[in-house]
Amino acid sequence: xxxxxxxxxxxxxxxxxxxxxxxxxxxxxxxxxxxxxxxxxxxxxxxxxxxxxxxxxxxxxxxxxxxxxxxxxxxxxxxxxxxxx
Numbered sequence: 001x002x003x004x005x006x007x008x009x010x011x012x013x014x015x016x017x018x019x020x021x022x023x024x025x026x027x028x029x030x031x032x033x034x035x036x037x038x039x040x041x042x043x044x045x046x047x048x049x050x051x052x053x054x055x056x057x058x059x060x061x062x063x064x065x066x067x068x069x070x071x072x073x074x075x076x077x078x079x080x081x082x083x084x085x
Contacts, residue, residue, distance in 0.1 A: 026034075047054050
């Protein structure tokens with residue numbers, strides 16, 4: 001597995017190789033692909049450098065999902081006051 005800084009260098013080299021091969025013009029698809037690769041490499045490096053922040057974010061995300069699920073379940077079950085005439 002490549003280290004985070006190695007991954008960024010790898011993506012940069014791929015982009016440079018693309019330009020050096022005599023490509024006359026980049027298409028939108030090429031630009032989007034390069035942008036996605038750059039973004040993936042950056043995010044992977046950031047996650048490797050900040051595991052505590054990633055863990056904190058994941059915990060908050062799943063707690064919020066659990067709360068949302070409980071609210072949906074409570075809304076689906078009619079209360080006793082609503083059913084008595």
